[in-house]
Amino acid sequence: MQMVVIGLVASAIGIALGLIINWFPPVASTQAKKIDTLYDVLVIVSVPFFVLVVVVVLFSVLKFRMRPGEENIDGPPIHGNTRLEIVWTAIPALILVSLCTYAYITLTDIEEAPAKSAQPELKVDVTGQQFAWTYRYTGTNGKPFDTTELMLPKGRSVRFAIHAKDVIHDFWVPAFRVKLDAVPGITGHYRVTPTRLGSYPVVCAELCGLGHAYMRSTVSVVQPKQFDAWLAKRSQGGAAAAGAAAGGGGGGQAAAVDAKALFTNGNGRTPAACAACHTLAAAGATGTVGPDLGKALKGQSPAQIEQDIVDPNKVITKGFPASVMPPNYGQTLSPQELKALVKYLHDVSSK
Ligand code: HEC
Ligand SMILES: [Cu+2]
Known part of the structure; x- marks a missing residue:
C-alpha cells in the first residue's frame, strides 16, 4: 500500500x-x-x-535491505506466478499497440493532401549540400528559379521535395515539427501548412561533415499577398539572370554575367549560392556562416579574392571554420562567371 x-x-x-x-x-x-x-x-x-x-x-532497497544478523538468511524460494506474468505481459502489449495505432493515425493525418477545393499546394524543391540549403520554386512565368531564401505563405499547404547533392542531410524546421533525411539519389517528400507569421530556424539534422553545425538558415512565413509579390519579383529576377547568362554564353564577355544574381542564387551547378553563407549588403545577402564580404574584402586585390574563392582553405579567415566553404568553385563556376564574381566583389567592397 x-x-x-x-x-x-x-x-x-x-x-x-x-x-x-x-x-x-x-x-x-x-x-x-x-x-x-x-x-x-x-x-x-x-x-x-x-x-x-x-x-x-x-x-525495495530501503525496506528490504539486509540488516545486521541477517547475513545468512535467504528469502523464501519463489516459483513463477502464471497469472501475474500474463497480466504484466498483456498490459504493456495493449498499451504499446494502442500508442502505435494512435501514432500511425497521427502520421496519416499530418501527411494527408489538402482537399481538392482548397488552394493548390505550393511545391518547393529543397536541396541539401555541404553546407547550405537551396530552394527551387516555380515562378509566376512557369519557369523554375533557385534561391537561398525560403519564403512560405501562411495558411497554404506546402509540399517539399527533398534532395541531396553530396552526402545525407536532413531537412528540419523545428517550428513545423516534421523532418526528413535528404539522401543522394532519392527524392523524399513531406508537407506542412504554416500557420504562424514569422522567421523560424531551418537546420540540418544529420551529421554531414565538418560544417554541419553551420548548416542553418531561416524560413520566413508571410501573408499570402506578400508571398505572391515576392514570387512575382523573383520570377522576373530569374528570367533576367537567365537571359543575361544566355547572352553572355556566345560573346564570352565577363560583363554579360549578372554577378549579383550569381552571388545570390548560384548558377544551378555550384555547390551552394554564396548568399547562403555570406553577408553582403550590396546584394541583400544575410548569411552568417562565413565572413561579411563587404567588410572582409576591403583592401584585398582581385587576385586575393579569386584565391579565396577557388582555394578557400589556403587562407582561413580568422574566427571562421576551415573546410566549410565548398572547395570546388574553381570547377563549378565558368571562367567568365568567376571573373565577373571577383570583379563584382572587388567593386562592391572597395566602395
Ligand atoms: C557553405 C558556406 C559557404 C559558401 C556557400 C560560400 N562560402 Fe565563402 N566562406 C565561407 C567560410 C566559412 C569562410 C571563412 C573560412 C575560409 O576562409 O575559408 C569563407 C570565406 C570566403 C572568402 C574570404 C573572405 C576573407 O576574409 O578574405 C571569400 C572571398 C568568399 N568566402 C567568397 C565566397 C563566394 C564568392 C562564394 C560563392 C561563389 C562563397 N564564398 C560561398 C563559407 C561559404
Ligand atoms: Cu547537412
Missing part, C-alpha cells in the same frame, strides 16, 4: 512536470499541433511506468 501511494504521488508530480515544462519550439504549422498532442499523450502514459519502476527499486 505504501509503495502504491508513493508511486501514485510521484507519477502525478512527474506527469505535471512533463506537461508544465515547455519543451517545444513555437507551433507554426497545423502538423505541429498534432505532433505536440501526441508527445503529451506519450508523456502521460510513459511517466507512470518510469516512476513505478524507480519507486519499486528504491522502496
Whole structure:
C-alpha cells in the first residue's frame, strides 16, 4: 500500500512536470499541433511506468535491505506466478499497440493532401549540400528559379521535395515539427501548412561533415499577398539572370554575367549560392556562416579574392571554420562567371 501511494504521488508530480515544462519550439504549422498532442499523450502514459519502476527499486532497497544478523538468511524460494506474468505481459502489449495505432493515425493525418477545393499546394524543391540549403520554386512565368531564401505563405499547404547533392542531410524546421533525411539519389517528400507569421530556424539534422553545425538558415512565413509579390519579383529576377547568362554564353564577355544574381542564387551547378553563407549588403545577402564580404574584402586585390574563392582553405579567415566553404568553385563556376564574381566583389567592397 505504501509503495502504491508513493508511486501514485510521484507519477502525478512527474506527469505535471512533463506537461508544465515547455519543451517545444513555437507551433507554426497545423502538423505541429498534432505532433505536440501526441508527445503529451506519450508523456502521460510513459511517466507512470518510469516512476513505478524507480519507486519499486528504491522502496525495495530501503525496506528490504539486509540488516545486521541477517547475513545468512535467504528469502523464501519463489516459483513463477502464471497469472501475474500474463497480466504484466498483456498490459504493456495493449498499451504499446494502442500508442502505435494512435501514432500511425497521427502520421496519416499530418501527411494527408489538402482537399481538392482548397488552394493548390505550393511545391518547393529543397536541396541539401555541404553546407547550405537551396530552394527551387516555380515562378509566376512557369519557369523554375533557385534561391537561398525560403519564403512560405501562411495558411497554404506546402509540399517539399527533398534532395541531396553530396552526402545525407536532413531537412528540419523545428517550428513545423516534421523532418526528413535528404539522401543522394532519392527524392523524399513531406508537407506542412504554416500557420504562424514569422522567421523560424531551418537546420540540418544529420551529421554531414565538418560544417554541419553551420548548416542553418531561416524560413520566413508571410501573408499570402506578400508571398505572391515576392514570387512575382523573383520570377522576373530569374528570367533576367537567365537571359543575361544566355547572352553572355556566345560573346564570352565577363560583363554579360549578372554577378549579383550569381552571388545570390548560384548558377544551378555550384555547390551552394554564396548568399547562403555570406553577408553582403550590396546584394541583400544575410548569411552568417562565413565572413561579411563587404567588410572582409576591403583592401584585398582581385587576385586575393579569386584565391579565396577557388582555394578557400589556403587562407582561413580568422574566427571562421576551415573546410566549410565548398572547395570546388574553381570547377563549378565558368571562367567568365568567376571573373565577373571577383570583379563584382572587388567593386562592391572597395566602395
Ligand atoms: C557553405 C558556406 C559557404 C559558401 C556557400 C560560400 N562560402 Fe565563402 N566562406 C565561407 C567560410 C566559412 C569562410 C571563412 C573560412 C575560409 O576562409 O575559408 C569563407 C570565406 C570566403 C572568402 C574570404 C573572405 C576573407 O576574409 O578574405 C571569400 C572571398 C568568399 N568566402 C567568397 C565566397 C563566394 C564568392 C562564394 C560563392 C561563389 C562563397 N564564398 C560561398 C563559407 C561559404
Ligand atoms: Cu547537412
